[in-house]
Amino acid sequence: MVLNYIWIAFFIIAFVIALIKLIFFGDTQVFSEIMNSTFSSSKTAFDISLGLTGVLSLWLGIMKIGENGGLIATLSRWLSPVFCKLFPDIPKGHPATGAIFMNIAANMLGLDNAATPMGLKAMKELQELNSNKDTASNPMIMFLVLNTSGLTLIPISIMVYRAQLGAAQPTDVFIPIMIATFFSTLAGTIAVSLYQRINLLNKTMLVFLGAISTFIGGIIYLFSTMQREQIDLYSTLSANIFLFLVIICFITAGIRKKINVYESFVEGAKEGFGTAVRIIPYLIAILVGIAVFRASGAMDLIIKGIEYLVKICGLDTSFVGGLPTALMKPLSGSGARGLMVDAMKTYGADSFVGRLSCIFQGSTDTTFYILAVYFGSVGVRKTRHAVVCGLIADLAGVIAAILVCYLFFYK
Numbered sequence: 001m002v003l004n005y006i007w008i009a010f011f012i013i014a015f016v017i018a019l020i021k022l023i024f025f026g027d028t029q030v031f032s033e034i035m036n037s038t039f040s041s042s043k044t045a046f047d048i049s050l051g052l053t054g055v056l057s058l059w060l061g062i063m064k065i066g067e068n069g070g071l072i073a074t075l076s077r078w079l080s081p082v083f084c085k086l087f088p089d090i091p092k093g094h095p096a097t098g099a100i101f102m103n104i105a106a107n108m109l110g111l112d113n114a115a116t117p118m119g120l121k122a123m124k125e126l127q128e129l130n131s132n133k134d135t136a137s138n139p140m141i142m143f144l145v146l147n148t149s150g151l152t153l154i155p156i157s158i159m160v161y162r163a164q165l166g167a168a169q170p171t172d173v174f175i176p177i178m179i180a181t182f183f184s185t186l187a188g189t190i191a192v193s194l195y196q197r198i199n200l201l202n203k204t205m206l207v208f209l210g211a212i213s214t215f216i217g218g219i220i221y222l223f224s225t226m227q228r229e230q231i232d233l234y235s236t237l238s239a240n241i242f243l244f245l246v247i248i249c250f251i252t253a254g255i256r257k258k259i260n261v262y263e264s265f266v267e268g269a270k271e272g273f274g275t276a277v278r279i280i281p282y283l284i285a286i287l288v289g290i291a292v293f294r295a296s297g298a299m300d301l302i303i304k305g306i307e308y309l310v311k312i313c314g315l316d317t318s319f320v321g322g323l324p325t326a327l328m329k330p331l332s333g334s335g336a337r338g339l340m341v342d343a344m345k346t347y348g349a350d351s352f353v354g355r356l357s358c359i360f361q362g363s364t365d366t367t368f369y370i371l372a373v374y375f376g377s378v379g380v381r382k383t384r385h386a387v388v389c390g391l392i393a394d395l396a397g398v399i400a401a402i403l404v405c406y407l408f409f410y411k
Contacts, residue, residue, distance in 0.1 A: 006368070006387070010289035014296035021297065034295045041291035045284040049276050057272030059117035062250050063099065064268025065261055069253035072098035082208045086189070087139045088198065089129070096125035100143055102246070107365075108151055119147060119370075120275055120377050127378040135382040136375060142192045144374060144386050148330075149188035149393035150365030151181050158358050161341060167349035175220050176355075176404040177362035182216055183400040184364050188393030195385045275377055282376025286368055290331045299327060318410065319402050321347060322356035326398045329360060330367035330391065337361065356405040363397035 018034055021027035066072045075098035083090065083097050090096055099122035106115035122143060130137040136144075155177050162170035193200050200209075226234070254261040293299065307320040322343055329336040343357035367390040371383060 007285060007289045010293040013298050014292040017296045017298050017301065030296065034292055037291035037295035038288050041287040042284050045287045046280060049280045049283055053273055053276040055272075056117040056120065056276050057269040060121055060272045060275070061265035061267075061269035062247055063102070063118065063121050064271075065254045065259075065264045066098070066250040067095055067268075068259045068264045069250065069255075069257045069261075071250055071253035074098075074253075075101055081204050085200070085202065085205050086142055086193075086198065089137065089139050090126075091129075094125065094129070096122055096129070096139070099125055103143075104146060104151070105242075107147065115147075116373075117272065117275075119143075119374060123374045123378050124271075124275075127380070130380075133378075134380060136380050136384050136386055138196045140375075140380070141384060141386040141389065142189075142196070142198075144371060145188040145192050145389045145393055146185065147374070148365050148367040148370050148390040149181070149185040149397065150363065151185040152177070152362055155362040158340075158362050161337075162344070162349050162358060165341070165344045165349040167344075167354075169350075172408075173355055173358045173362070175224060176359045176401070176408050178216060178220055179404050180359055180363035180397050180400040182213075184393045184397030187396030188389055191389040191392040192385070195389060279373050279376050282372045283369075286372040287332065290335065290368070293331075294328075294335065299324060302327060318352050319356055319405070321353035322360055322405075325357040326360040326401070329364055330394050331369070333366040333369060336366070352405065352409055352411075355409050356401065359401040359405050360398065363401045364394045367391060367394055 014034060018027075018030045021030045063072070072095045073093055077093055079097055079101055080092045083100070084092065087097070087100075099118055103115050103118040103122050106118055123140065126137060126140050126143065127133065130140065155174065158173065158177070159170045162173065190200065192198070200206075251261055254264060303320065303323055306323060307317055310317050310320060325336050325339045325343060328339050340357040340361045344351075344354040347353040349355075367387070371386060371390065375381075375383060375386075
């Protein structure tokens with residue numbers, strides 16, 4: 001229901017702004033730009049879905065091997081003490097737990113192509129437990145918000161962009177991004193827990209959160225002692241090793257169980273095509289709405305309004321130049337990436353705004369895209385508090401990114 005209102009708002013706001021531009025400023029191109037954006041974004045949505053087909057088939061096939069081989073069930077048992085607290089409605093040892101873990105692990109290592117099919121698999125498992133099929137369940141919302149908060153340990157793609165655009169130290173945003181995305185995830189988890197009345201102040205969760213914080217602190221310290229070339233090497237190597245180990249472990253588990261590994265893979269891969277087809281309408285809807293909103297100039301007006309308000313409050317406006325990336329990130333990952341690159345080209349890769357745009361890009365994920373794709377894949381229409389909690393996580397990530405950037409890079 002919330003997505004319905006947001007989608008309608010995109011079009012109404014775009015139409016009003018375009019009409020004002022035409023009548024009062026004589027901009028005869030604005031409606032052409034809006035219509036062109038609808039065609040291009042529709043094509044982009046289809047291309048994304050088509051491109052996902054192969055990846056989905058691969059990883060859903062691998063997941064099916066793990067499921068038939070018993071590895072998913074084993075992961076579920078290991079994680080049950082923590083997941084029972086975060087997802088109290090999921091039965092102990094349910095396959096959804098293993099799929100959720102694999103999705104989160106892939107996201108933390110920046111393995112987007114692997115994370116999406118694992119996430120869709122987890123959503124399918126959660127839908128089987130859902131008694132009201134068109135309404136998001138509590139576990140679905142917690143899982144979605146953990147995704148949209150964008151917890152990432154190795155933002156390799158951002159560092160690559162910085163290197164390509166001439167940054168003296170492309171990896172200097174690594175620690176700020178990790179700090180910002182950690183607070184984003186923490187805020188999202190707390191927000192969902194308050195909505196769902198989940199008690200996080202228990203021994204199991206405190207030990208788990210303490211361990212995660214210690215682990216992230218150790219990773220931050222380790223990489224802070226390395227040179228740029230070492231960070232690039234080890235971050236990429238660790239991600240690829242993890243990915244290949246997942247495949248090997250799942251196949252090994254299948255062999256030990258004496259299942260037909262090849263047939264299991266094919267069985268799971270068949271689901272990939274159907275899933276890719278199902279998400280096309282939802283993806284087209286959300287991307288067209290975002291494209292119309294951007295093409296009308298609404299995003300530019302929002303940025304100028306924020307800058308004006310910041311000036312009135314007597315605050316420093318240095319961060320405003322990076323806000324387009326922050327505002328676009330919940331709507332479109334590729335759009336935010338383009339704005340990040342544009343900011344580095346305009347202001348310089350090593351400028352305050354250039355670095356802040358990179359931290360914004362890495363601190364959260366594409367909230368509305370994830371909601372549309374994941375919920376759309378299982379036919380959920382009523383999102384309940386998923387959007388609100390996802391946006392709370394986004395806001396926490398944006399605030400943390402601004403504060404961290406001032407701490408590390410403001411002169």
